[in-house]
Amino acid sequence: MGAVTTSLDEQARSIFDDLGYTVSRTGTELRAEHQWRVVTVSVLDPRDPLPEDGDLRCFVTRRSDATRLCRRLDRRDLGYDWAVIGVGDDGDYDVLRRPSGVTA
Numbered sequence: 001m002g003a004v005t006t007s008l009d010e011q012a013r014s015i016f017d018d019l020g021y022t023v024s025r026t027g028t029e030l031r032a033e034h035q036w037r038v039v040t041v042s043v044l045d046p047r048d049p050l051p052e053d054g055d056l057r058c059f060v061t062r063r064s065d066a067t068r069l070c071r072r073l074d075r076r077d078l079g080y081d082w083a084v085i086g087v088g089d090d091g092d093y094d095v096l097r098r099p100s101g102v103t104a
Contacts, residue, residue, distance in 0.1 A: 008043045008060050008061070008087060009030075009043050011060065011093075012030060012041050012043055012058075012085070012087075015060075015085060015087075015093060016032040016041060020034055021039070023041075026040075028042075029041060038055070039056045040055075040056065040058070041060060042057065042058070042059050042060070043059075043060045043061070044059045044060070044069060046069060046072075050072065050078070051080075052078070054079075055080055055081070056080065056081050057080050057081070057083075058083045058085060059073075059082065059083070059084045059085070060084075060085045060087060061084065061085070062086065062088075063086035063089075063093070066084050066085070066086025066094065066096055067096070069084050070096050073098070074098070081098060082097075083095055083096065083097045083098070084096045084097075
């Protein structure tokens with residue numbers, strides 16, 4: 001199979017759609033809603049600034065940048081729960097979460 005040309009933004013929307021979330025656009029981010037949960041979804045490049053606020057956040061990046069992004073998030077004293085989705089060239093993805101027991 002060749003490289004997937006779908007943008008990370010489209011892949012983020014597709015991932016959350018497949019998980020049963022209702023997804024809408026809010027400016028440059030996505031808002032994913034399911035039952036009581038509302039997740040702000042941001043597509044990030046490794047050098048993009050990290051948001052300072054929020055409640056539940058998910059960051060979508062290339063698989064090769066996901067671990068580095070998790071380390072950046074771990075080093076910051078952020079007041080929100082987060083996860084990182086690392087998307088591979090084949091469209092598969094991994095979900096990395098804030099380590100358990102870590103609180104902001």
